[in-house]
Amino acid sequence: MIGGLEVGAIALGVLLVMLGCRWHVGVAMLLAGALCYWLVNDGDTRALLFTLNNLVYARFSSYDLAVIPIFVLMGQFAIHGGLSKALFRASASWIGHWRGGLAMSAAGACAGFGAICGSSLATATTMSQVALPELERYHYGKRLATGTIAAAGTLGILIPPSVPLIVYAVLTQESIAALFMAAILPGLLAVAGYLVVIRIVATRTMRDVERAPRHGWAERLASLGDIAPILVIFAVVIYGLYGGWANLTEAASIGAAACGLYAVWRGGMRWQGVYRSLAGTAEATAMIYLVVIGADLLNSGLALGQLPTALAEWIMGSGLAPLTVLLIILLIYLLLGCVMDSLSMILLTIPIFYPIILELDLFGLDATAKSIWFGIVALMVVEIGLITPPMGMNLFIVQKYSHGTSLATVSRGILPFIGADMVRIAIVVLVPALSLVWL
Numbered sequence: 319m320i321g322g323l324e325v326g327a328i329a330l331g332v333l334l335v336m337l338g339c340r341w342h343v344g345v346a347m348l349l350a351g352a353l354c355y356w357l358v359n360d361g362d363t364r365a366l367l368f369t370l371n372n373l374v375y376a377r378f379s380s381y382d383l384a385v386i387p388i389f390v391l392m393g394q395f396a397i398h399g400g401l402s403k404a405l406f407r408a409s410a411s412w413i414g415h416w417r418g419g420l421a422m423s424a425a426g427a428c429a430g431f432g433a434i435c436g437s438s439l440a441t442a443t444t445m446s447q448v449a450l451p452e453l454e455r456y457h458y459g460k461r462l463a464t465g466t467i468a469a470a471g472t473l474g475i476l477i478p479p480s481v482p483l484i485v486y487a488v489l490t491q492e493s494i495a496a497l498f499m500a501a502i503l504p505g506l507l508a509v510a511g512y513l514v515v516i517r518i519v520a521t522r523t524m525r526d527v528e529r530a531p532r533h534g535w536a537e538r539l540a541s542l543g544d545i546a547p548i549l550v551i552f553a554v555v556i557y558g559l560y561g562g563w564a565n566l567t568e569a570a571s572i573g574a575a576a577c578g579l580y581a582v583w584r585g586g587m588r589w590q591g592v593y594r595s596l597a598g599t600a601e602a603t604a605m606i607y608l609v610v611i612g613a614d615l616l617n618s619g620l621a622l623g624q625l626p627t628a629l630a631e632w633i634m635g636s637g638l639a640p641l642t643v644l645l646i647i648l649l650i651y652l653l654l655g656c657v658m659d660s661l662s663m664i665l666l667t668i669p670i671f672y673p674i675i676l677e678l679d680l681f682g683l684d685a686t687a688k689s690i691w692f693g694i695v696a697l698m699v700v701e702i703g704l705i706t707p708p709m710g711m712n713l714f715i716v717q718k719y720s721h722g723t724s725l726a727t728v729s730r731g732i733l734p735f736i737g738a739d740m741v742r743i744a745i746v747v748l749v750p751a752l753s754l755v756w757l
Contacts, residue, residue: 326620329354333616343662344605347612354619373614378607380488385567387603389479392574393435394595394602399581401548402444405430408541410452415532418520421462424449425470425512429505430545432474433552434577437481437602438660438704442471442712446719456530460723462519465731468712469739470512472701475660477505479555479570481606482664482700486693489668492686494566498556499756500690504698504746511738519734551576606661613665620670633674640678644747647671648699655703655710663700671696680750687754694753695746702739705732 329350336346355366377383396402409423409430416422424445432441446467453463475482478498487494533541555573558564564572578595581587587595633643654663675692676685683691704712707729717728746752 325354325357325622328357329616329619342608344608344612347609347616347662347666351612351615351617351619354616354622358619358622369618370615373618374611377610377614381567383484383488383607383610385494385570386481386484386606387599388567388570388574389481389484390437390602390606391595391599392479392570392577393437393440394598395574395577395581395587396431396434397440397444397598398591398595399577399587401434401577401581402427402431402448404541404544405548406445406448406452408545410530411533411538411541414530417524418462418516420449420453420456420530421458421466421516421520422513424453424466425473425509425516428467428470429473429477429509430548432471432477433479434548434573435474438472438474438701439711439715441474442467442715443719445471446716450716450720454720459523459731460720460727461731462516462523463731464716464720464723464728465733465735466512466516468705468710468716468728468732469735471712471715472704473505473508476501476508476697476701478502480697482660482697483693485606485610485661486664486668486697489665490672490689490693492689492693496690496756497693500694500753501697503752503755504694504742507742507745507752508698508701508739511742512735515734515738547576547580551580609662609665613662613669616666617669640680643674643678644680647674648695648743651696651699652703652706655700655706660697660700660704663703664696668696683750683754687750691746691750691753695743698739698743698746702736702743705736707732 332353333346333350336349337343352366355369356363359365406423406427409426410420412423413419413426414423427449428441428445431445432438435441435444449467450463453466474480478501480498480501483497483501484494486492487497551573554576555569558569558572578587578592581591638646651663651667654667672689672692675688678688680688680691704710707713710732713725713728713732717723717725720728
């Protein structure tokens, strides 16, 4: 009979092979989890069928997961309602005339759009179509233009509302509201770091490039009027959540309804846009839930073989310093980011790494503070995975919409932003108070 640790190693090896063959990650995790049960029970499938029967009900009876399709719908309304264009125009009217100002405007618009959308891939896709043509029209270098959109697109999963943060909260049984609050300062720090990088690169490479025209105060104030409803929507969702008069699902529903009405009123969205928003929501939600179930079965199979427990015991008995263990975990996230999307990484790794983190003595943090802090740190590293050359998913998206640009050019353009991300991660790791100030 094969031992539990061997079963876990075989299942993870098979999973990596399937991912390398470009199988859907949810299907790959389902099959790897089923393989664990099949091997542990010597080919008897009754335990697998019993687990599947109870696992699906137990996971989807969780009220917290109901918020995911609502936030996805809000993002779909934002995408198909033209809200990204309003955000970019408003930002460009205020700072577009600065050196590098249009790239800064794109980064700011990505941050604003991420606050509505909650998806990095959707943010990168939408802003590539909105901002890249303007950056190219004013002769911004390919590296700066594509690097800005690819990097700033990652803000979609850090700035609340964030689907990966919701999933992390469900997996660890933490407060979604507390995690949203914990992400605010690191999110603002990310925006500030990107703006500094853009300014430095633009100063060095754009001295002889014509700047965008300066807008008058009338145009600037009018642009604020265009995005004021978006700001109100975000404020209502956040205030409703933290003011205590609405739970997360109710606040998300209010935000989605308001975003849809605004998209119809100002964005010109018609029945076709509504249909595409609903279809996109169904497709994205089905994909997310498939990955959730696949990860649940895989993690259950690995737990059956005691792999997470054995790994935690080995690390705790290895004598490694807590920060060294944390660094190893973060490096694993960077490597996984080359082949997996952010949600899959969270679902696959948290059940393995989370018990290890809770056992480590990190800056004297208690269990709750450590859990929230690690969630933010892990999410920031997952962000970098989306832009890590050569396989970061945001790089391919931006290259697709930047005509005549090679993947190598996009990869070189992203390097200064990765440097800013590394500095930010070091700051948040060494100063946990930045993500715990609201607790």
